[in-house]
Amino acid sequence: MATPPYIDKVDVEARKKAIKAFREKFKELLAQLQRGDNPTLLLPKRTLSNTIYDEKRKLLLLGPEKLKRSFFHLHEAKKFMQTMLMARIIYEALVNNEYPTIRDLYYRGKHTIIFRDDRGRMVEENTWDEQKESDAVIRDIEVFTGMLREEMLILSKEKGKVVGNMRIRSGNDVIDLSKMGHGAWAIEPTPDLIEFLDVDAEFVLVVEKDAVFQQLHRIGFWRKYKAILVTSAGQPDRATRRFVRRLNEELKLPVYILTDADPYGWYIYSVFKIGSITLSYESERLATPNAKFLGVSMTDIYGDAERGKKPYLSEDERKRFIIKAKDADIKRAEELKSYKWFQTREWRKEIDIFLQKKTKLEIEALTGKGLKFLADVYLPTKLETGDFLD
């Protein structure tokens, strides 16, 4: 099939690679069929019990357990067929130069199968009812083929943005991330296809909040302090995580995360650094184990007598800016405390201060002291004195 003129070369190559991987992986099934065997897929098990925290690499990884899915098996047949249906739809999209999303993959596969059951009754059964089901099948195909869905040219909504002294190639274009005016470059949904051309920066600052990103961008923080400035606009999506990981791994730039001082902020850091527990198979590609938590930390608020660290807020500012923690915050903090990567001395202290004081603080409380306080006092001091958590 001729490639339409508006498809770019990078995508054509990505398609070829994905198509090849699909054919390789699924030809085992063909061999089974030719031998007259019961067609069976063997997939890595995506369960919590098969999720392992690799302390050395600081990554959540899938363990060695495998899952069998056979066609001729009462309990496995539906899942087997769902997997084959989804694989076919994704494969067809690849071949037809399509760019599906997980939502329309759900729609594409959704239909009703009418069949006669073992007692001779006509039965109607849906391929899937909820997107949850089709998403789980996509994940199975990811672990089965060893490819992320982005490599299959499956797109999704994206919130991440970036500016900084750096040039990249995306699609057919060369983009200068230092020439975005007051706006930013919205990170593409397939960040593995980005080519880093050159970079003149010393670190990556990832800001949880888009509004604070806008402020730091507008005041020229990244220019003055040689930073690549990224926002995840809340909980990071996969593309932002993969982009940040590549900045760290390939360009050797240290990565610092700036969030609100609360368990939700810590969790955002945790997702960047270690990955999400329920989707551990992504971690190997999306997580940035070297990422540091720059702040806002509890010792930024209250100081740390042990280290002789003074707080960044006065007594009066604390009174004005601090927010009372909710029960859900406390509960989440207790939960995070049990994660292995939060069991260092520093993190225990951080979480304990929170549990004792039962207070949280937004980054905006610091810009409430003046944007220049955040940009020219707080952030540079934290970076220079190495005052961050690992």
Added chain:
Amino acid sequence: MATPPYIDKVDVEARKKAIKAFREKFKELLAQLQRGDNPTLLLPKRTLSNTIYDEKRKLLLLGPEKLKRSFFHLHEAKKFMQTMLMARIIYEALVNNEYPTIRDLYYRGKHTIIFRDDRGRMVEENTWDEQKESDAVIRDIEVFTGMLREEMLILSKEKGKVVGNMRIRSGNDVIDLSKMGHGAWAIEPTPDLIEFLDVDAEFVLVVEKDAVFQQLHRIGFWRKYKAILVTSAGQPDRATRRFVRRLNEELKLPVYILTDADPYGWYIYSVFKIGSITLSYESERLATPNAKFLGVSMTDIYGDAERGKKPYLSEDERKRFIIKAKDADIKRAEELKSYKWFQTREWRKEIDIFLQKKTKLEIEALTGKGLKFLADVYLPTKLETGDFLD
């Protein structure tokens, strides 16, 4: 005060203008004080009863009613002082080359005043407790000064993105919106400061969903059909609305809105076109009265016998793709039906079909039929045949 090197010229000019407007407006108060009068602000009333739908201009506007706010008045003193406090903070931020957000304006002004009441008791009173309160004060300052908060260099989080055959100047940079690779330009928080340099496009397509924007972008829709492609990523923020309005007003580009076929989608269209009812004072600057609702419409789903229009979905596809409306959808539809701009013959039909069938449909159901169906059949047909609602 010397301008730091990283502040751009456009911002310096914007600051000067805002500072001047503030001084002009507030010097009336100074005159009152010098005369020994009770300091009093006269503000346009931001109430529903003072909100008027201008049928000719198709805009929600503030009516002529004014509100008095005096310092020496038991019920007005607090509001008067809140307004003066916020005006001072914004003015100081302007003078100090700051870029506050509405969230940190809340923090900046938040403190406790201790005073002795008329019975001699010590009383503590907060300037404000919730951001709702400080936001309302910012709105009062907007209507009082006749400036949008963006013109006061107040920033906010932004979700809007754009690509297309167009060059703009933002800050000190010239940005080619056709050279964003697989990413996009994230619209800046102060879109009035954008300069349109040149454009080679025939219309603007605004897509509610970011994921569908990614798909249409990636398949080259805007190149092939000469569109400026915008996404609001859900409910549009102010910057996206202002940006779209400027594309329509200054570049004379027709604007088409593409949302899900449900009352939530209609509301997004309504906000783009008319403005938000509770914030009618913004409409004059942010709304695009010429915007059309391209789809997905109920007649796209079910056809329209009266016009001889065939549906875009087969019986079987309807069965697979349609979602049952929830009670909240029905309620919202009934509400929208009462809006004057939804009382055309076409919109009544649209809403009536919805209320009768009680079903909705996502845009992704169309990409479920293939992205090329959306990009090369549905959208071009709708545009060519003028099949949209006004």
